[in-house]
Amino acid sequence: MDLTDVSLVALRVFREVAERGTFTAAASALGYTQSAVSRQIATLERAAGGRLLERRRDGVELTASGRVVLRTAAGILDQLDATARELAGLPAAGGTVRLGWFPSAGAILLPRAISAVRRTHPAVTVTTREGSTPALVRALRAGTIDLALIASAPPFRPPDAESPALELETLAERSLRLAVPASHPLAAYDSVEVADLHGQRWIAGPASSSELWLGVWPGLDERPLIAHTARDWLAKLHLVAAGAGITTIPASLTPAVPPGIKILPVTGGPQELRRTLLARMPGPLPEPTAVVAAALRTTAAELT
The missing domain is CATH 1.10.10.10 (Winged helix-like DNA-binding domain superfamily/Winged helix DNA-binding domain)
Structure with a gap:
């Protein structure tokens, strides 16, 4: 060798x-x-x-x-990149934190946490990138990001089986909700039963390995009618507001919902919980990374 x-x-x-x-x-x-x-x-x-x-x-x-x-x-590539930044007169990498986030975290949690870091630690630079949970886990292990906001659903297994195990911290655990047009018959109620979801038109994200259709109520005992597919949460919610169908939504996104939508809990089946996790590689955190982690932790607590 x-x-x-x-x-x-x-x-x-x-x-x-x-x-x-x-x-x-x-x-x-x-x-x-x-x-x-x-x-x-x-x-x-x-x-x-x-x-x-x-x-x-x-x-x-x-x-x-x-x-x-x-x-x-x-390690080698990070050191070379830090040297290149220093020679170019850019902020030292030690003051830069690379943060990855899953799509729905970008609506409220991410911008509020970054705003808090800018107020309290203006010397800390935060760069971000959106990605799926599997992609962000790979990026952590590849060393291209320092922290990742990832999503987890029951039975809440580790995000991968690689060694060493990632350090995982639960920032929030909240129930999945249903977003329906304000004019929809289901909007007349304060909650809906799983049985009431039969035959509905769904607005969903593209199929993934973790959930067949992200946006369809999990465990629905029929083949769902997918009326529209969209990756972007804002697009899905505006389609709901336009009366084009219904979709699931993490409870954490409720403050970002546009007018014309009612958010409902779903009863009559297993409780569908979703966790927001802060993931990182094991080991001591550099001070700038610890600052960003603390801001994410505080912001998530304020949103619960």
Whole structure:
């Protein structure tokens, strides 16, 4: 095994593949061809003397050796990036916190927490990126973000089985709700039964591995009628306000709901709880990262 002559390009490509989860996504993010990405990974694996990635039908997964190389690669690349920032006269990386967040966290929790950091610690720079929970977990392990706001649903399993286990802190746990047009027959009630959801027209996000349709009530015992699909929460809510259908909504988004919508609890089935978690790699937190974590913790408590 001899990694002394491995290029920085290969390390960056490897980190990108580990974060994105597929060669195709990494190639797109880097502006490379997929074959170029494959060649860089093959070169790195030859130097490491073994497989760093397990190829699967749905993407790639780090091997034990891959996790070791990733930790080293992330440290080297972060140091080089910090040096480049310093030479360019930009704020030191030590004062910059990279925060990832799942879509619904961006409506209220994220902007309020960032506003609090700007008021109390103006020297701390926060950069953010939106992503799915699996993507954010990969980014944490790849070292491209420092903290992640991720979502969890029952039975609240760990977000991945990699080692070391991520440090997870529950910031909030609230019930899933239903958003219906104010003119909808269900809006006449203070709550609805699961049985009342049969035959409804749904506005949902694209299907995912965690929930078949994000926006359809979980466990609905019929094939849902999906009238509209949208990734953006604001788009879904405005479609509801326009009378185009109904959707589920995290309770934390209630203050951001536009006019023309009624938010209802759903009874008659298992309680559908959703947790907002703050995730990070284990180990001591640098002071700027601890400042951002504290702001997220305080903001989440104020919203409950």
